[in-house]
Amino acid sequence: MNSVVSANKPVRDYSEQLNALQSGCYADPFSFLGLHPISANEYELRVYLPGADSVSIELKKGPVKLKRYLTSDLFLLSLTTPLSHDNKLIIEYSKQKQIKHDVYRFGCHLDEQALYLFNEGTLEHAYQHLGAHFITHEGVEGVRFSVWAPNAKSISIIGDFNCWNRCEHFMRFHPASGIWELFIPQLQPNQCYKYSIVDGYGHVQDKADPFAFKMQQAPGTASVLQPLKKHKALTDTQRLERAKRNHVSAPVSIYEVHLGSWKRRPTENNRYLTYRELADDLIPYVKDMGFTHLQLMPISEYPFDGSWGYQPVGLFSPSSRFGSFEDFIYFTERCHDEGLGLLIDWVPGHFPSDPHGLHKFDGTHLYEHADTRQGFHPDWNTYIYNYDRPEVKSFLLANAIYWLEEFKIDGLRVDAVASMLYLDYSRKNGEWIANKYGGRENLGAIDCLQQVNTRCYGTDSSIMMIAEESTAWPGVTNTVDNNGLGFGFKWNMGWMNDSLNYMSRDPLYRQHHHHEMTFSMAYAYSENYILPLSHDEVVHGKGSLLSKMPGDDWQQFANLKAYYAFMYAHPGKKLLFMGSELASRHEWDHNKGLEWHLLEHESHSAIQKTVKQLNKLYTTTPALYECDHTPAGFQWIDCNNAAQSLFSFARFGKESKELLVVISHLTPQVYHQYTVGVPKSGVYEVVLNTDDEELYGSGVKVVGTTQQLVQTQSTPSHGFEQSIVISIPPLATLYLRWITG
Structure with missing residues (x-):
């Protein structure tokens, strides 16, 4: 039985600790808060709860009230025996009463071996160890928070469960790994949270969780507590089908989609379709059109709609624009049930400067290079990952594995690979730093990509890893053992540029540029290619594909049909951006749905029929795909x-x-x-x-x-x-x- 020591004992001097608690900067909270031995037969319970009117603790003989320290929010109680986890705090506020566990009575729940691998740069499942996880710890249900921020002076968890007060839930620091952690009992899904980080200079910034599985939709910037729910396992038949459809000798016809503008609901304030609505509408359409794969432009949470997802803040969070985490799982499972390959765009090349994101995460250039010649992207005003840092490699590796393993995605199309490979990408002389050998190759990025591809294919050899790489970098689709980057496929940007240039010319002058349609065969087998007519070709003033075609109206449609058929017959897998089958007259606008009304016209309907017929011929004619490579x-x-x-x-x-x-x-x-x-x-x-x-x-x-x-x-x-x-x-x-x- 717990015995309470007389309350008339002299008050110890806790002014130093109290100042730290009140300032919201406490580097080692477990050294003071919670239950601590004072002598051989005495323990002291210390609880700091801002705004509390009174605090009691449930003992076997009944509630016992803690004594307020001076006029502060620090409450104390002296005991002769330790407490168990059954002893809860009874907290009285002005308008409510709460019964809670004392968070500073719980031990650490981190896996030391996992932290070692994280610091080594090889932790494939880092998302299972960092971030916010619902667990049962020491017999109590709650959430384990953990975040990498080695240079922070103090970190608190703030959220709607503590009124966003950074003086209540100080985290525990593990210097060897640079990880901060805290277990908070009794939290619920969908509660919002952030990390309030005090840097070495005393500056405070509130950051979203880099490993959060859910985030608020803009303009909200908080992370959201989300249990990591398991995807339905693939059946043996589904696994065999996936291995077959993703093989280099298979017919691969990809329909690229921006979920926010494939269709809208004009009569409902032009809202987005939800993941569930898209599952019921988009997936049957793609199947009916004969495409083998559906590729989604980035769906990791992003603040700015105009970035189309290519400036993500929540790499582990399916965008809440289209529904819940569970809704996205439903969408992916529907793809698998329909035998439709699902690919997503993955953006490991850069991240935006939003203040709640990764930039200067712990007050230092943690995720990005400190030198702007390596860490800042001049074209996009974004920050470039520090690929030389092992923990950043673990972060990106784990993110790739996460999408493939947790959602059973068929593959990743890796965005802007060229910007990762070259230190002088889009930079003038004097604006970049050579590698240790004096070259322009980004050795850290190369190693990161090789490791990601090796680990992803090692986890499941039936997937597809696709590079959007716009230069002549050798061996993009060679294996890593053969000095390659280890991708399965590469976008053929040369074919796309040359053929579109040719098709945009007046037929009278095409004879002088004949080589633009034939040159691609000079290198067609140097990589495993995908021929892309992607979103990049119908934005930023480039016009639609139809508008690029010369001649009168009939000739424009004739040119486009002939071009599509040439593409489908040319060696290489195929990719068409949504709307290409409608022959839109205007370039793509991410704020609007596609112009589906165009199908009322015979000319536009004919383009859709042509694409559907091409997909059918392509997927049923082995001569068009078996020997692409x-x-x-x-x-x-x-x-x-x-x-x-x-x-x-x-x-x-x-x-x-x-x-x-x-x-x-x-x-x-x-x-x-x-x-x-x-x-x-x-x-x-x-x-x-x-x-x-x-x-x-x-x-x-x-x-x-x-x-x-x-x-x-x-x-x-x-x-x-x-x-x-x-x-x-x-x-x-x-x-x-x-x-x-």
Whole structure:
């Protein structure tokens, strides 16, 4: 039984500790607060509760009131025996009474081995150890808070559970790891919190939790308590399907989406669709269109809508713009149930300067380089991670693993890789610092990317890691053991730039730029490529894809259809940004939904039909995807016909029967009785003609038969022993499939 020592004992001098508590800066709160031995037979309970009228503690013989220290908010009680966790505090405020555990009676719950790996830069599951976690500690349910801030002088947890008072929940510091932690019982999901950090100069700043699983939507800046709920496990069938659809020899057709502007609810204040609404609307649409993968522009929480998610503050928080954490899980599970690959954009290259974010997190340049020549991005006014710091590597590695493992995401498309690789990226002479060898390569970033890719593929080899890398950096998709970066795929920015430049020219002048459509084959097998027509090509004054096409209205649509078909036949996986299938006339606006009303017009509807038909042909024609990564899958028939702006080539699958002849003609002329050499004799079937009347074309018939079949003849042409004679429609791409010998 607990015995209370006489309250008439002389008062000790706690003025120094009280000053620290009142100032909100206490570096070692556990050394003073809580229960402490005073002598062999005496203990003193010290509780600091700002605003409390009185404090009592429940003992077996009943509540015993603590004595207020002078006129302060420090309350004291002397005991002859220790307390158990069953003894709770009874706190009287002016308008309420609370019964709470004393947070300074709980021991540390951190895993020392995990902290060692975190400091080493290799902790894959750092998000399970840092941040706010609902746990049962010493028989009591509550939340364990932990945050890395080695240079802070003091840290308090503030939130709506303590009226945002930084003088109540001081954290305990672990100097060896730089981690601060505190266990607070009786907290509930959806309560808001931050870390109130006092730096070495005495300045105070309130920061969001870098590892928070949920954050307030802007303009709110607080983290939100969110249990880490497990995603439904993939079935064996789903795992096999995923491994198949993400393989380098699989058909990969990606629909890139900005969730905030795919559709809006105009009649409801133009609000966003929720994750659940998107699951019921977007996923069936993508499936019906024949895409194999859905790629989401960044959904990690971001303050500024105009950044489209590329300036995230909450890397571990699915954006609350579209609903709850559980709603996002529902969305991902629906993708898996429908057999739709789900990719998300991942942004490890920089972070914004929002005051509640990572910048000068503990008063020092903790996550970013201190030198602006390495730590500040001049193009985006953002900060660059210090990839040389092991804890930053653990942070980014854990974030990549988090999305893949906790939500079973198919893969990550890594944004702006080039900006990470080069120390002089977008900098003039004198504005950057060379590496230790005198070069321009960012060695820390290279190592970080290699480690992320190695660990992610090591965790699950069926995923996709995709690089948006805009330079000729060698070996982006080579394995790390083979001196590569370890990505599975790379965006082919060269193809995109060259082909769009060509297509934007008047057909009269295209003959002088023929190489812009053929040059990509000179390096097509240097990496595992994805051909992207992404959001970047329809913003910032660039106009829509349709508006880039020359000619009158009909010619613009004809050009776009022919271009899409050329893209789908070119070696490399495919990516189209949302709205590309609608042939929007205006460039993308993130504040509005897509122009779905355009489908009421035959011309726009024809583009959608073309994309749907292309996806069906692509995913069912092995010649178009099986050998993307090897020269065995492609052969030019005629790459030199610049005068007629005509390109012809053959695509091959792994089996000899898989053969497709592709012809793209990019002038408004019509050519009859045109001879094209082909690799095999036999019968070819026209399976696509973008000039078909059903696709808003002029209706020029490629062959005279109603079955759209053409027999080869023994007339050599283009270096082949066999040839076919067909009509070539204007501004059109043709697919002819070999069907019999």
